[in-house]
Amino acid sequence: MQKALAMLEAVAYLGAGVTAKQIAAHTQVPPATAYRMLNYLVADGFLARTPDLSGFALGRRTSELAYAATDTEPVRTVAQVLDAMRAETRHGLYLMSFRGGALRAIDIDPDHEVVSASTITRNPHAHAVGKLLLAYRPRCLDDLELRSMTAHTLVDGLALHAELARVLATELSFENEESRVGRAALAVPVRGAGSEVVGGLCVQGIAGRLSPNNDRLVGFLRAGADELCGLV
Structure with missing residues (x-):
């Protein structure tokens, strides 16, 4: 026992x-x-x-x-939170863990094709959730090869560091056709029971339909991340 x-x-x-x-x-x-x-x-x-x-x-x-x-209402599970969110959006939604300094898939959208965790791990600079990992786990930048996946991929070190600084300042990561032509994604940090960032909640869809200036979508993601606090 x-x-x-x-x-x-x-x-x-x-x-x-x-x-x-x-x-x-x-x-x-x-x-x-x-x-x-x-x-x-x-x-x-x-x-x-x-x-x-x-x-x-x-x-x-x-x-x-x-x-x-x-004697309070039971905490919803990760699956329950994400199922409820998916019922409110037409975009793909998935959750990744950053624990141990590595990306691990926690919940992948069954109705949308998403980039595999292994692919993001190899090219975190080209993915919205990968940029979150690099911003909050800067040691992952050590020996990172900035490979070009599309013509839009950030392969300049100074430009990438400036992008990661924006991620930290806004707690929002954006990717526009950097990992795949025609695809865009937004991601926000998910915290543990304390303030530590332990993962990322990401929504992906067709390029042109996702934007960091879409307050409704960004608010939707942040509300979901708040519900997931302490569950990842």
Whole structure:
């Protein structure tokens, strides 16, 4: 029981998408034991697998326990927040984690084609959510090769640093045909239980239909990021 509780605490501390290997290391439980207990916790609903099956997140029954303990409305899950947002927009919407200084997909829009996390990781300077990572995790700039993906990709170091300064100042990242011709994206930071930026919420669509000057869309993203605070 103590090990099971330690694993729940590890997922809550490390964030949604944490892997079995990371949980085992954090709790100092042998990997084989950790894998077995994680499967039990998933089967009982205390944990849930992330959509790409590579990691874990807190499950429905954990939220129910939190509700019973606080006697307040239960906190919505990541999936519930994003499902509600997707019902209000025609654009693609996805959520990425920055924990550990690496991009990891938490929730990918099933109805829209999105750029894979591995592609963004290789070319973060060309993606809205990748620019967020570079702005809030500047060490990721070390040894970054500024490859050109389209004619619009920022490949000048000074121009990129100026862009990242704007991202920090506005807490808004914009990409216009920098990773793919005909595609644009907006992204805003998502914070943990404290003030640390732990991920990015991104909306993508056809170039010309997304703009950082669209107050309604930017407000929509920021409201979603507020709801996701502490869940990633």
